[in-house]
Amino acid sequence: MRDHILVIDDEADIRDVLGDILEDENYNVLKAAHSEQALSLINEGNISLIILDIWLENSDMDGIEILKTLKSAKGEHSDIPVLMISGHGNVEMAVNAMRLGAYDFIEKPFKIEHMLLTVERALEQGWLKQENIKLKDKVGAVSFDYKTKSSNLNALLKEIQENAVSDARVLIKGEVGTGKSKLARFIHSQSNRAQKQLYFFKAADMSEAMIHSVFRDSEFEDTTVVFEHVDELSSDLQGILLKYVSEAKTATLPRILSTMSLDWRNDEQNTFSSALKDRLGVFEYTLPSLADRVEDIPDLIKEFSTETCKAMNSEFGIQFGSDAVLFLEGQEWKANIRQLKSAIEWLTINHIVFKDVSRPIVAKDVQNIFAKDTGETDTSQASNQNATTYHMSEWFDLSLRDAREQFEKEYLTMLIKKFRGNISQMAHHVDMERTALHRKLKAMGIRYDDLVAAQQPMEQAAG
Numbered sequence: 001m002r003d004h005i006l007v008i009d010d011e012a013d014i015r016d017v018l019g020d021i022l023e024d025e026n027y028n029v030l031k032a033a034h035s036e037q038a039l040s041l042i043n044e045g046n047i048s049l050i051i052l053d054i055w056l057e058n059s060d061m062d063g064i065e066i067l068k069t070l071k072s073a074k075g076e077h078s079d080i081p082v083l084m085i086s087g088h089g090n091v092e093m094a095v096n097a098m099r100l101g102a103y104d105f106i107e108k109p110f111k112i113e114h115m116l117l118t119v120e121r122a123l124e125q126g127w128l129k130q131e132n133i134k135l136k137d138k139v140g141a142v143s144f145d146y147k148t149k150s151s152n153l154n155a156l157l158k159e160i161q162e163n164a165v166s167d168a169r170v171l172i173k174g175e176v177g178t179g180k181s182k183l184a185r186f187i188h189s190q191s192n193r194a195q196k197q198l199y200f201f202k203a204a205d206m207s208e209a210m211i212h213s214v215f216r217d218s219e220f221e222d223t224t225v226v227f228e229h230v231d232e233l234s235s236d237l238q239g240i241l242l243k244y245v246s247e248a249k250t251a252t253l254p255r256i257l258s259t260m261s262l263d264w265r266n267d268e269q270n271t272f273s274s275a276l277k278d279r280l281g282v283f284e285y286t287l288p289s290l291a292d293r294v295e296d297i298p299d300l301i302k303e304f305s306t307e308t309c310k311a312m313n314s315e316f317g318i319q320f321g322s323d324a325v326l327f328l329e330g331q332e333w334k335a336n337i338r339q340l341k342s343a344i345e346w347l348t349i350n351h352i353v354f355k356d357v358s359r360p361i362v363a364k365d366v367q368n369i370f371a372k373d374t375g376e377t378d379t380s381q382a383s384n385q386n387a388t389t390y391h392m393s394e395w396f397d398l399s400l401r402d403a404r405e406q407f408e409k410e411y412l413t414m415l416i417k418k419f420r421g422n423i424s425q426m427a428h429h430v431d432m433e434r435t436a437l438h439r440k441l442k443a444m445g446i447r448y449d450d451l452v453a454a455q456q457p458m459e460q461a462a463g
Contacts, residue, residue: 003028004047004048004049005028005048005050006032006051007031007032008051008066009051009053009056016031022119024440026432038050038052039069042077043077050082051085052084052085055088070101081122083102083105084105085107087109098209099217146186150295153296159285163283169280170257170282171230171282172259172260174261175262175336177338178289178336178337180259181226181259184226185198193255196222198224198225198226199225199254200226200228201214203232203237204232206237211237211240211244212240221254222252222254224256226257227256228259229259229261230258230276231261235273239273260272291333294329301340304345308344318348318351328366331370412440415429
């Protein structure tokens with residue numbers, strides 16, 4: 001289901017521009033020009049995120065008053081993340097908005113990339129809050145299904161459970177993509193605070209005001225806070241965090257879990273404070289790489305493929321042949337589980353798109369996504385599917401946004417061929433408005449008429 005975003009701004013141009021940008025990203029957008037209209041839409045429910053201008057002309061309430069109303073209600077709408085925007089902002093205004101419960105503050109004119117990234121993260125935090133509310137409503141201990149056949153990982157999980165009664169700070173280390181955030185959720189689920197809120201903050205995006213808020217605001221009392229990639233904190237923010245964790249004495253303060261990369265070095269080239277590392281790592285756990293838990297790969301393949309089928313509302317269950325599993329087990333996964341998951345998602349989507357579900361995925365299918373590394377590609381198979389072979393290793397040479405754009409372009413190109421250029425059918429399949437899909441194809445430089453025309457001779461030859 002698409003996220004519903006409410007844009008509240010008295011300027012029609014701003015509402016329309018934001019609406020177009022967000023709709024192009026496949027969000028469902030609602031718009032309001034004043035407080036009465038906004039509150040009416042909010043009360044109707046199903047709002048995932050609110051983008052709210054501070055100054056609203058011809059409105060009974062300004063943006064700050066609307067924010068106070070939402071956050072003081074302590075009802076069903078109080079957990080909706082609110083992103084404040086203003087063309088006349090300052091630091092004091094931004095800090096005040098965040099203290100009142102806003103997720104973030106962005107000044108106009110805003111950069112589209114920054115706005116979309118902030119929207120994505122705000123939605124993620126809102127989802128996490130909703131998940132934690134569900135956990136709080138459950139009676140008894142919080143369950144957490146962490147299945148593994150790895151003796152290394154099982155030993156680590158056992159150690160965590162033995163230390164579960166402690167509220168001491170925890171530092172989780174591991175290579176990229178090993179599942180540090182997932183382990184943080186497991187640690188929380190085993191703790192005395194399992195029924196309390198769990199918050200995630202990306203250290204690279206944190207500000208001084210956010211750190212002060214974590215340790216001062218009542219919202220975070222007796223909760224658990226995860227600082228992801230804490231080694232990416234600036235030196236100034238490291239000093240502020242060190243002061244808080246050094247002086248922490250009150251039991252109601254949040255419990256701090258932190259994650260960091262495995263290649264942390266205690267030398268002159270490293271800018272991360274060793275004193276802060278020691279304070280954060282009362283308990284220190286190191287996750288094994290995927291190479292050290294190869295026995296889990298078959299179950300992970302099944303898990304990721306099943307998740308992808310559900311996400312695409314596919315009634316098909318994609319099977320992986322034993323030769324494909326064996327091939328995947330023998331690969332070097334530099335980005336560990338994250339890279340494996342991306343590979344399985346791509347293979348599953350490709351299988352579903354071309355309705356090639358009568359057979360399992362075999363080793364030849366898998367080998368194509370490593371073609372860049374091996375230099376060998378099964379061109380006949382790629383030709384039969386009318387698909388451009390996607391080199392999996394290329395994803396990890398790109399930024400997240402560029403990788404997603406490349407995947408979307410490949411995905412939409414395949415769908416154009418599948419639906420023979422029928423935009424209505426394609427829009428229905430991807431759950432987008434036709435106009436939004438047209439804009440997206442144009443923005444990506446995809447000429448669907450040319451693709452369909454190029455495909456027709458191949459179909460005639462095949463017939």
